[in-house]
Amino acid sequence: MRPDKLTTMAQQILADAQTDAIQRGNPEVAGLHILDALLEDRSGPGRAILARTGANADRVHSIVRTELDRLPRSEGASTQGGRELMELLAHADKEAKSRSDAYVSTEHLLLALTTVKGQAKEVLHLNAV
Numbered sequence: 001m002r003p004d005k006l007t008t009m010a011q012q013i014l015a016d017a018q019t020d021a022i023q024r025g026n027p028e029v030a031g032l033h034i035l036d037a038l039l040e041d042r043s044g045p046g047r048a049i050l051a052r053t054g055a056n057a058d059r060v061h062s063i064v065r066t067e068l069d070r071l072p073r074s075e076g077a078s079t080q081g082g083r084e085l086m087e088l089l090a091h092a093d094k095e096a097k098s099r100s101d102a103y104v105s106t107e108h109l110l111l112a113l114t115t116v117k118g119q120a121k122e123v124l125h126l127n128a129v
Contacts, residue, residue, distance in 0.1 A: 001089045007105045009045070010092075013037045018079065025073035028082035031113050031120030032071070036064050038110060045106045055127045063123050088112045 003011055017033035026033070038046030039061040047057040089104075091112035096104045113120045114129060 001093055001104070005093065005104055007103045009106050010104055010109055013106055013109060016040065018081075020068075021079045024068060024071065025075065026068075026071050026079060027074045028080055029085050030071065030082070031084055031088055031116065031118040032064055032068050032123070034085075034088065034109060035113055035120045035123070036061070036068060038106060038113075039064065046110060049107065049110055050129060053129050055124075055129045060123060060127050060129070063127070064120070067119050067123060084116065084118045087116045088118075091116050 006014070013034060014029075014037075016037035018029050020036060021029045021033045035046075038044065039050075039057055041047070050057040050060060088109065089112075092104045092108040095108040095111045096102075101108070114124050115121065
């Protein structure tokens with residue numbers, strides 16, 4: 001996906017997710033990294049959307065952090081976008097188009113996280129999102 005098809009906030013979330021994966025030594029950027037970045041901003045849209053669903057954003061964030069600590073680490077390898085990230089971006093783009101939105105936003109990323117198979121989806125579903 002071309003970066004110019006993402007809102008500025010969505011670009012920042014993806015950059016933060018990549019930075020987190022690199023700092024943790026994870027070989028791939030996963031949905032958990034994106035969800036963590038969405039929840040990191042206490043006043044951001046990720047927390048607001050979770051609040052509207054009745055989910056406890058602090059609890060979800062704590063679970064995400066625990067799951068991130070369990071991800072595989074590799075020394076010396078570069079962090080890349082894997083299959084899960086590509087599927088998330090494709091689904092977010094599809095969500096944007098279905099709503100006639102010109103850009104993929106953080107809301108579209110969060111919607112993608114609830115549907116694309118991965119640990120982020122499991123965490124969200126276990127917390128009634």
